[in-house]
Amino acid sequence: MKKIIVYLMCILLLFSGCAPNEKEDEVVKKDEKSSKKTSTIVPSYQLSKDDYRMVLPFRPSKARGVIVNQVANRLDIDEVENGLRRHSKEVFDPDKYYYEEGQYLTEEMVYNWLGRTLTKDQLKKEVKEQKENLEEAGKEVDEEKIKKDLQQGLNPSIEDDSDKNAHQDNPKYLSHIVEQNYLKKKEDNSVKLAGISIGLSMKSVYRYQTETGGPYYYEDISKEEMEKQGNKIAERVLKRLRKIDGLENVPIMISLYREAKQGSPVPGNFVAKTTVPEGENSIGKWKSIKEEYVLFPSDRAKEAYYDDAEIVSSFGKDIAEYFPNYVGVIGEGLYVDKELRKLSIEIPIEFNGESEIVGFTQYTFGLIKEMFPDYYDLEVKITSSDQIESVIYRESGKKEPIVHIFH
Incomplete structure (x- = not known):
């Protein structure tokens, strides 16, 4: 994580030094309901x-x-x-x-x-308790307001x-x-x-x-009832x-x-x-x-989106043949109207050195160009332990992926 933060700070410094300055952030006034206007950038x-x-x-x-x-x-x-x-x-x-x-x-x-x-009896009980508390404290009692506040x-x-x-x-x-x-x-x-x-x-x-400290029960709610x-x-x-x-x-x-x-x-x-x-x-x-997130690999992916599931599966097999430390590919696809809009893949792997990270990223980069269609956003994260080692990203419609290696 520290490597990522340092990397991003360097990028920001680079942009701040090289970006054209003909455009500056605008300082405007935020129009609030009160008579005051606060400065906003x-x-x-x-x-x-x-x-x-x-x-x-x-x-x-x-x-x-x-x-x-x-x-x-x-x-x-x-x-x-x-x-x-x-x-x-x-x-x-x-x-x-x-x-x-x-x-x-x-x-x-x-x-x-x-x-x-609240039910009528519950509301009546709660109102009575609040009225008594306010009266004991010597405060004004507005029963209608109490009812309104309780029935939210x-x-x-x-x-x-x-x-x-x-x-x-x-x-x-x-x-x-x-x-x-x-x-x-x-x-x-x-x-x-x-x-x-x-x-x-x-x-x-x-x-x-149904009782404090008791077991939990679960009740499925259908999509139709939920929408209603x-x-x-x-x-x-x-x-x-x-x-x-x-x-x-x-x-x-x-x-x-x-x-x-x-x-x-x-x-x-x-x-x-x-x-x-x-x-x-x-x-x-x-x-x-009509949208859904689908896990790769999964039965749902095979049943509903077989071609995409096969591509992800083949991608994993090709990596496994080349790198013995590979443990599997985990993917998540966003489908809108049954069309894949974004595919995110994580590849967890144990590396023995920085050169291995670079080599693995290069190999993965080549597979992406060969195997994955370019009509959806694609993001591949290569991770080691609990940190990201490299990221390969390709925007929908672009031919060439962008690569970042964090070291």
């Missing part, structure tokens, strides 16, 4: 035409950290955020919009929304938490809510919120307990967003993400999305998203 350069420029200084999401406690699979944690940004590009063009992490949904708000709706959960209510059948009939569907903000520069050189994207991370498997519940939740989320100061009129893209099982070696995927025009308070049509 908008980088002049994009890493690529497909990447968003991010306003600086960087402000982390107001709900930062919630996702780690709510989503079980680490791969889902990355994909629900990265995938939402990828799908947002169809609505918010990276050439015209700047990106910032969510600034409207707070940690407390998200946790409240992820809870269950978007997951279905359950009368008896120890009833297994109740859990099966009313699973928690919603795991997390991701917010991303998209800004535009105005004529007065300020940047203002111009749209937001919301990702609703939905469970494919509901895990629950997700549509209902999205309507409620939209109405709440429109009541937030600053979000009354902006376009809002909402996407449904279906999580993978807890131990899955690949992440889940987005299944549907919709865009609500500025000022609108209801959702129109949903657009189906």
Whole structure:
């Protein structure tokens, strides 16, 4: 890891010394709802035409950290955020919009929304307890506000938490809510919120307990039921967003993400999305998203994408013939409408010296050029122990791969 960091620092120093300076980062004013405008830097350069420029200084999401406690699979944690940004590009063009992490949904708000709706008896009990606490503290009691604050959960209510059948009939569907903000520069050189994207991370498997310290039970949630519940939740989320100061009129893209099982070696995927025009308070049509991540090697890869599975298998066999220390190829493919868009491969191998790393990378480079079609992005990481030794990357449509050896 240290070698990678040093390498990247060198590259940055090289770019800072050699890059043309006719373009400078823009200092603009961020147009907040208050009368004050804060200075913000908008980088002049994009890493690529497909990447968003991010306003600086960087402000982390107001709900930062919630996702780690709510989503079980680490791969889902990355994909629900990265995938939402990828799908947002169809609505918010990276050439015209700047990106910032969510600034409207707070940690407390998200946790409240992820809870269950209370039954009438539960609500009555909770209101009574809060009223008594406020009265004892000599504070003003607003019963309607207390009710509203308590009844924020978007997951279905359950009368008896120890009833297994109740859990099966009313699973928690919603795991997390991701917010991303998209800004535009105005004529007065300020940047203002111009749209937001919301990702609703939905469970494919509901895990629950009927008693503290007891065994965990698991309830599968079908894709159809997940989407049905997700549509209902999205309507409620939209109405709440429109009541937030600053979000009354902006376009809002909402996407449904279906999580993978807890131990899955690949992440889940987005299944549907919709865009609500500025000022609108209801959702129109949903657009189906047909994408999936596939593990190589796997039965799913052989059954659904046989030709690609054979290429990855042959690639591994050719490497095994040349290098005795090779232990196997692990691949992950992103398919959109059943067409491979990106293939990531990791080759773990033990090396005895730097020259062996260079030789192995050269040999792998040749195999890539010979074996893999160029209509999708391809990334091959060659690793040793817990570090990356080299990376070979080829962008879709390019003939020649790019190689980085970290030493």
